[in-house]
Amino acid sequence: MFLELKDINLQNLIRSRRFLVVAIVAGVLTLILLLIVIVPQFQGAFKSRKENIAAQKKLAQLRKKTVALDAVRSLPVYQQQELINKILPSRKAVFELLSALEQMGQRSGVSLSDLELAPGLLATESAQAQKNARVSSENVRLGVETVTLRLNVTGGRAQINQFLQSVNQVMPLTSVTKMDLQSAGGDNQLNTSNSQYKNQIELSTYFFTKSVSATVESELPALGAEEEVVLKSLGNFVQTPYVRPTSIIGGGNLDLFQAQGFEEPRN
């Protein structure tokens, strides 16, 4: 009584219910389209759209940076780079400091003596931290280090005060961290107007050590209001007469020791 599968005539079924067969085929094809084409393509399209929005945002930032970079050369901060590098050099500018102090000493009418200096390695352009350079947590934060210089300043009270004031105008950036005022003549008369004083001072001169990195995608840093003020005050610093030597004087001598009777061997 039961209908067996072998009894089903496929051709008969197609003939009698061809519309239903077409509907089934259309349904299967729609399902295949949905799974293979529609869903993956829409997913891909939305992914591309999302990536494009991010890319456009990045591109806008980069374009903004290009415009800013075009204007950098005309900015006062860039034009005054030589002066800024002299005031806060990226190396221990000890010779420049000594030259400037000598200049300030002459201007103030004081004599400088007993200079003590422990700068570490002088010729390091990168000015890496040396054991003689002071490193405080504040300096680390700022990306600077200091070289300490001790010296005696001898002169009248007014001259010494003038010298101490003028240290603030010295290139490279220098600060008085200690002073010990004594009577130069040993008469212990510290309040007479004609007294000569010996002021043992300790100076800290700053140099820049921060390793600064700039990536293509990073934004250009902006100049704050405080930095603008500093930029405007750069003219208050006194130029140092010291010129850094760039060539070796007397180089090229074959007979370095000028030995008597020495002859250059011939090949």
Add this chain to the structure above:
Amino acid sequence: MATINFVRDRQKKLTKQQASDKRIMLIALGIFGVGAILSLSSLGLKIYFSTQLKNSLTETERVKSQILAVEETESTFVILIHKLKAMSEVMKVRQKKQDAVDYFSQVFGSQVLIEEMSFAQDKEDQLLTFKLLSPTVFILESVLKQLSSPELRQKYPEIETGSLERTENGAYSLNLAVKL
């Protein structure tokens, strides 16, 4: 002669079934049509957004190479800004210290000598220490009075007076620590 149709019911049933099948087919074909349109749309969208992304990436690379061409200018500028920031901080602290020295010199008067001075800084704390030399006990008294004055305390709330000594020549020295 009258005819008897024995399959009439069957025919009726088949006709009805065919009509139903046809309706299902039309719906299925409609859905398929929509599916086909959606397929084409998704392909079109994918191509459109992919092209847009490709264009954006190409343009990004072009702008990046433009930036890299002026890399040296950029690094110089960045270093200069960092240097100015550091200078600003150092000069600010130095000015604070200078202001304090000037203020105390003015407050104590010309007869009191700042014999020793040292400055120490750690993080936000800046400590300025003085050794004041007063030639007479009366001037010292005036100094101590000044130190407890409300105006001075308002300007420098954290002042600590240290040891008081009498020197060989009869002057008085007083240690003073001021937190800036």
